[in-house]
Amino acid sequence: MYSRVFAGMLGILLAMMFMGIALADKENASTTDSIASPQxxxxxxxxxxxxxxxxxxxxxxxxxxxxxxxxxxxxxxxxxxxxxxxxxxxxxxxxxxxxxxxxxxxxxxxxxxxxxxxxxxxxxxxxxxxxxxxxxxxxxxxxxxxxxxx
CATH class of the missing domain: 2.60.40.1260 (Lamin Tail domain)
Structure with missing residues (x-):
């Protein structure tokens, strides 16, 4: 039982970590786009x-x-x-x-x-x-x- 709970929580933590990386990459891309765009x-x-x-x-x-x-x-x-x-x-x-x-x-x-x-x-x-x-x-x-x- 504990191993299932632990595996489930580990899965959730990994998913959150990957979402955080994806969001950070998206934020960096939009920052780069605005800097690179003509003014x-x-x-x-x-x-x-x-x-x-x-x-x-x-x-x-x-x-x-x-x-x-x-x-x-x-x-x-x-x-x-x-x-x-x-x-x-x-x-x-x-x-x-x-x-x-x-x-x-x-x-x-x-x-x-x-x-x-x-x-x-x-x-x-x-x-x-x-x-x-x-x-x-x-x-x-x-x-x-x-x-x-x-």
Whole structure:
């Protein structure tokens, strides 16, 4: 009788040990994946266009940088301010190590500049919050970092 109980408990302990190893391996894999994945960040912003603002809207911009080692497709990502004015990225990919400026005013998109094509300003002159989200709505980056004042 005791040998059956002992064998049963030994079996349970071995199963728990193997599950613990499997879970640890899974945790390590996800940590490695997040480290190896490309990083996109808002690295700078200019919320104040020279006066009169309506004539200098392209001087309002947010700089987004690919800090990773591979190209990232930003199609469907969004950039918004604290009042939920939202820019949706068109079909656009950002090369590894490259940056792009999202400008409030009008212009033709290229690999260094994307234009919101607005006729009035977006960003508050006394400071604002720029929020970059992926197509699933996950916040990827904020500027200033973590919503701290400008």
């Amino acid at each position: 996109i960040a808002i690295t700078a912003a200019n919320f104040v266009a020279p006066s009169p603002e309506k004539e200098h809207l392209n001087e309002e911009w947010v700089e987004i940088t690919n800090l990773g080692t591979s190209e990232i497709n930003l199609t469907g990502w969004t950039l918004s301010d604290a009042q939920n004015h939202t820019y949706t990225f068109p079909g656009f990919s950002l090369a590894a190590g490259a940056k792009v400026f999202v400008r409030t005013g009008k212009g033709d998109d290229d690999i260094e500049n994307l234009f919101w094509n607005r006729s009035n300003s977006v960003w508050n002159n006394n400071g604002d919050l720029a929020v970059l989200k992926d197509p699933e709505g996950n916040t990827i980056s904020m500027y200033p970092e973590e919503g701290k004042g400008a």
